[in-house]
Amino acid sequence: MKKVFLICCLFLIVNKVLSQNTSFIYELKYRPNAEKQYYKDQLFYLDIYGKESIFRSQHERSADSLIQKTGFGLGFKMNYNHQYYTQKILTENKVYKIIVTPIFSDIYSIPIEDLAWKITNDKTKIGDFDCQKAELIYGGRSWTAWFTQEIVLQDGPYIFHGLPGMIIKITDERSDFVFSLVKIEKNMSQISPLRSKKEIxxxxxxxxxxxxxxxxxxxxxxxxxxxxxxxxxxxxxxxxxxxxxxxxxxxxxxxxxxxxxxxxxxxxxxxx
Structure with missing residues (x-):
């Protein structure tokens, strides 16, 4: 998938957009099989709704929209691996990984522990944003993130959050998972997340x-x-x-x- 970094243009409207419903669109490049070298690309939406954010794939977002309108969805993944649906309550520092069971689509949530970031002095420019490097151990992987304080939200893709700015890019040490911000857009309508979740x-x-x-x-x-x-x-x-x-x-x-x-x-x- 060809990356379309619109960050140089989006920088001019970030402050205005952040006061409204906003969608940060990330590309995830990931390796499905740990023993093989092929990768997949997929787009995900980080939708910001006031005090809450929701991270989900394009397919899951469309499914949620359909459920919101008709009560029926589009189905979900047929296994548990590679589910990245996440909800964050930003003001309470609460993060939940959402799990949907294959076939019958029962919905569960797993609370995510606090993230212990180590912010370094390393800096670089990604698109038009000045970014700073941070490191993290999560899920048995070592992660490197680049965040910008030019976007005041302390959020990012998947479960990642809590840095003093928005995460523009984050990858694990093996590059099995690479999340990159590719677009920011105003979200005109709020698409409700999955409901009726049992915490496990x-x-x-x-x-x-x-x-x-x-x-x-x-x-x-x-x-x-x-x-x-x-x-x-x-x-x-x-x-x-x-x-x-x-x-x-x-x-x-x-x-x-x-x-x-x-x-x-x-x-x-x-x-x-």
Missing amino acids: NWEIFRKLESDFYKDPYAEVKARNIGYVNANEKGEKINISMKKMTESMQKNIRDNNNAIELNHALKYDYQKI
Whole structure:
């Protein structure tokens, strides 16, 4: 994806925009599989609504908008890895990672611990912004962030926040995850975040993830829900539940590079 850094133009309107609903658009370049060298690119919106901010993908944002209007969404990721939906209550320094279970889309939140930043004296220019370097250990990874005090918000992509200015770019030491600000725009309408979230901890999250890997369709079977498989032409095809389970497990293993390494599951290709 070609980066479109509009920062030189946006700098002139930042102070005006920050007093209104604002969206900071980040590009995330990430490596889905820790053992392979291919990367994916995806755009995320950090929407600022007064005292609250919401970080979510374009797809999740569209889904939230549809739910807000019709009560129905667009579906979510079919595994637990690479979920980056985040809510922050800025005035209370509270941050929550939002988890949506595959298939039935139950919604949970995990409170994120305070971040212990180390601000350095290193400085650089990114676009038209003067930035300063900060370092952080989070999720079993070492992170390097570049923030600017020219945007007064103490926020940034994903769970990252709390620096004396806006995070323009942040990456881990292996460059498995690189978040870069690419655009700022006025948000004309407020899109509500996901609601009805049950708060859990990392231990419960790991059990949810482990149970899903062992039997991805356990709830489908428990609820006695019928299912039909079809090809791209809409023609019915016969695939056994065993084959569907093996395919889902392979998908999970192929997307195993969790951003929180210290909470990542180890897949032995048989059971966990």
